Amino acid sequence: MPHHFIRKLEGFTRLSGENRQALEKLARNVQQVGPDQDIIHEGDSPEHVNLILDGWACRYKQLRDGRRQIISFFVPGDICDTHVFVLREMDHSIGSLTPVRLAQIPRDALLDLTDRHPRITRALWWETLVTAAIQREWTVNLGQRSGIERLAHLFCELFLRLRAVGLTDGDTCPLPITQNELADAMGQTSVHVNRTLQEMRGMGLIILKGKRLTILNMEQLQRMALFNPNYLHLNRDGAHLDANDQGVSSAQTLS
Amino acid sequence: MPHHFIRKLEGFTRLSGENRQALEKLARNVQQVGPDQDIIHEGDSPEHVNLILDGWACRYKQLRDGRRQIISFFVPGDICDTHVFVLREMDHSIGSLTPVRLAQIPRDALLDLTDRHPRITRALWWETLVTAAIQREWTVNLGQRSGIERLAHLFCELFLRLRAVGLTDGDTCPLPITQNELADAMGQTSVHVNRTLQEMRGMGLIILKGKRLTILNMEQLQRMALFNPNYLHLNRDGAHLDANDQGVSSAQTLS
DNA sequence: CGCACGATTGATTAGGGTCAATAATGGTGG
DNA sequence: CCACCATTATTGACCCTAATCAATCGTGCG
Numbered sequence: 001m002p003h004h005f006i007r008k009l010e011g012f013t014r015l016s017g018e019n020r021q022a023l024e025k026l027a028r029n030v031q032q033v034g035p036d037q038d039i040i041h042e043g044d045s046p047e048h049v050n051l052i053l054d055g056w057a058c059r060y061k062q063l064r065d066g067r068r069q070i071i072s073f074f075v076p077g078d079i080c081d082t083h084v085f086v087l088r089e090m091d092h093s094i095g096s097l098t099p100v101r102l103a104q105i106p107r108d109a110l111l112d113l114t115d116r117h118p119r120i121t122r123a124l125w126w127e128t129l130v131t132a133a134i135q136r137e138w139t140v141n142l143g144q145r146s147g148i149e150r151l152a153h154l155f156c157e158l159f160l161r162l163r164a165v166g167l168t169d170g171d172t173c174p175l176p177i178t179q180n181e182l183a184d185a186m187g188q189t190s191v192h193v194n195r196t197l198q199e200m201r202g203m204g205l206i207i208l209k210g211k212r213l214t215i216l217n218m219e220q221l222q223r224m225a226l227f228n229p230n231y232l233h234l235n236r237d238g239a240h241l242d243a244n245d246q247g248v249s250s251a252q253t254l255s
Numbered sequence: 256m257p258h259h260f261i262r263k264l265e266g267f268t269r270l271s272g273e274n275r276q277a278l279e280k281l282a283r284n285v286q287q288v289g290p291d292q293d294i295i296h297e298g299d300s301p302e303h304v305n306l307i308l309d310g311w312a313c314r315y316k317q318l319r320d321g322r323r324q325i326i327s328f329f330v331p332g333d334i335c336d337t338h339v340f341v342l343r344e345m346d347h348s349i350g351s352l353t354p355v356r357l358a359q360i361p362r363d364a365l366l367d368l369t370d371r372h373p374r375i376t377r378a379l380w381w382e383t384l385v386t387a388a389i390q391r392e393w394t395v396n397l398g399q400r401s402g403i404e405r406l407a408h409l410f411c412e413l414f415l416r417l418r419a420v421g422l423t424d425g426d427t428c429p430l431p432i433t434q435n436e437l438a439d440a441m442g443q444t445s446v447h448v449n450r451t452l453q454e455m456r457g458m459g460l461i462i463l464k465g466k467r468l469t470i471l472n473m474e475q476l477q478r479m480a481l482f483n484p485n486y487l488h489l490n491r492d493g494a495h496l497d498a499n500d501q502g503v504s505s506a507q508t509l510s
Numbered sequence: 511c512g513c514a515c516g517a518t519t520g521a522t523t524a525g526g527g528t529c530a531a532t533a534a535t536g537g538t539g540g
Numbered sequence: 541c542c543a544c545c546a547t548t549a550t551t552g553a554c555c556c557t558a559a560t561c562a563a564t565c566g567t568g569c570g
Binding site for chain 2: 187226
C-alpha cells in the first residue's frame with residue numbers, strides 16, 4: 001500500500017523484505033479526505049501520524065488578518081511529522097489540496113516499528129532531516145529569489161521529489177494545484193504568479209496545462225532558479241551507514 | 256558549562272541531578288571562534304555536533320551569484336543539528352556572527368547520553384521540533400509579512416528565546432548583529448532595514464543601540480507583528496510525558 | 511447548456527531595491 | 541588621551557518588481 005513511501009526510503013538505504021513488510025503494515029487505517037479539507041488544524045493535539053498515500057496536501061499557517069502562507073507541500077509518500085507526539089499541540093495546520101488518501105499511524109505502531117527495525121529508524125531520521133532541509137531552502141527561496149526564480153526553483157524541487165517516488169513520466173509530472181495555491185506558497189499574488197508563468201512559457205521552459213507540468217529544458221530551468229539539488233540528499237546517503245546494522249540497541253536512536 | 260542549554264531544556268521538562276551532570280559533561284571539547292568565521296561549510300561532512308555556549312551564530316546559504324540568506328540565528332544554548340550524522344554532507348553553512356565559544360560534541364557522546372537518559376532524549380526531540388517550527392515561522396515571515404511586521408516578529412521571537420535561557424534583563428536583550436545581517440535574515444536590503452528601524456523607533460516601540468535591544472511596548476510589538484508564541488512551545492510541553500520514565504528501552508526513540 | 515471557479519488582462523499604486531554619498535562609531539596604535 | 545581608520549549607520553534620489561483593484565475570458569463539469 002504505502003508504495004511511494006517505501007520507494008522514497010529506498011532512495012536512502014537498502015531495505016530488507018522484513019523491513020518492507022513492516023512498512024506495509026503501517027497502512028492499516030486508511031482514510032479518504034476530500035479536497036480543501038483540514039487534516040489537522042492548528043491547536044489540535046496530535047492523535048497519530050499521517051502518511052500521504054495519494055493526492056497532495058500542504059502545511060499552512062493563517063494569520064489573524066486572513067493572509068495565508070503555504071509552508072510546504074506533501075506529495076504521495078510524504079509523512080507528516082513522524083515525531084510530533086512530543087509536542088502538546090499543533091502550531092500549524094495541514095490541509096488537503098486534492099482528494100487525499102492517507103494512512104493514520106498510531107504512535108505505538110511507530111514505536112514498535114523503530115524498535116524492531118534500526119534501518120527504518122535511520123531512514124525515518126533521514127526523512128525528517130530532508131524535510132527540514134527543504135524548509136530551509138524555502139526560506140532562501142522566499143528571502144532571496146525573484147518571482148520567476150522562485151517558481152522555477154519550486155518546479156525543480158517538486159519534479160525531483162516526484163521522480164523519487166516514481167510519479168514522473170519522462171519530463172512531465174502532476175501539478176494538481178491552482179495558481180492561487182502556488183501564489184500562497186510563493187508569498188505572492190495569483191495575478192503575479194500568472195504573469196510569471198506566462199513568462200516561463202514564453203521562454204519555452206515549461207508547459208503547464210491540465211494539472212500537469214512539463215519541463216522542456218531542465219538545465220536552463222535549474223540555472224535560472226539557481227537550483228542545487230544537494231539539499232534533497234537523494235544520493236543514497238544511507239549507504240555509508242549500512243554496515244553497522246547488527247545491534248538493535250538504542251544506539252540507533254541517533255544514528 | 257552549558258548553562259543556557261540546560262536551562263533551555265528545563266523549559267520543556269524537569270531534569271534530575273544525574274541528567275544535569277550528564278549534560279555538563281557534553282562541554283568537554285570547547286573551542287573559541289572569532290567573529291565572521293565559518294564553523295561548518297556547505298559540502299563539509301559533519302564531524303561533531305556544535306553547541307553554542309556563548310555568542311551568536313547563524314545558518315546561511317549563499318547563492319552562486321553572491322546573494323546570501325541567513326536561515327536562522329543561533330544564540331547561547333542552541334545546538335546545531337543534533338542528528339546531522341545521518342547525512343553525508345552539509346547542505347548549508349554555519350558561521351559565527353560574534354566571537355563564539357562552542358562545545359564540539361562527538362557522535363558517541365550523544366549516543367551514550369541518549370542511551371542512558373530517556374528524558375534528555377525526549378528533551379532533545381523537543382529541541383529539534385521547536386527548531387523546525389521556528390523555520391516554518393520564518394517561511395511565513397518572509398512570505399507574508401511586510402518589512403516592519405517582519406522585523407517586529409523577529410524581535411519578539413529573539414526576545415522570548417533569549418529570555419528562555421536567562422539572557423534578558425527586564426525588557427532588554429542583546430542584539431549583537433549589524434543591520435546588514437538583519438537584512439540578510441529578512442530578505443531585504445540594509446537600507447530598507449535601516450528605514451524600518453527608524454520607523455519602529457519613531458513609533459516608540461523599541462530602542463536599539465549599542466548592540467542591545469529594548470522593547471518598550473511588547474504588546475503593541477506583538478500585535479503589529481501578528482505574533483503568536485505558540486510555535487516556540489515554551490509551556491513545559493514535556494510535563495505530560497514525565498510520568499512514563501521507567502524503562503530505558505528504545506521506546507524512547509520516538510517518544 | 512449554463513454555471514462556478516480558475517485563469518487572464520489592464521491600469522494604477524506602493525513597497526522596497528539600487529546607487530551613491532555622507533555621517534557616526536568603535537577599536538587601534540602611538 | 542587622542543588621532544586615525546574601517547566598519548556600520550543614515551540619507552537622498554530615482555527606479556522597478558510586485559501588489560491592488562476590477563473586469564473579462566475559459567473551461568471543466570453537472
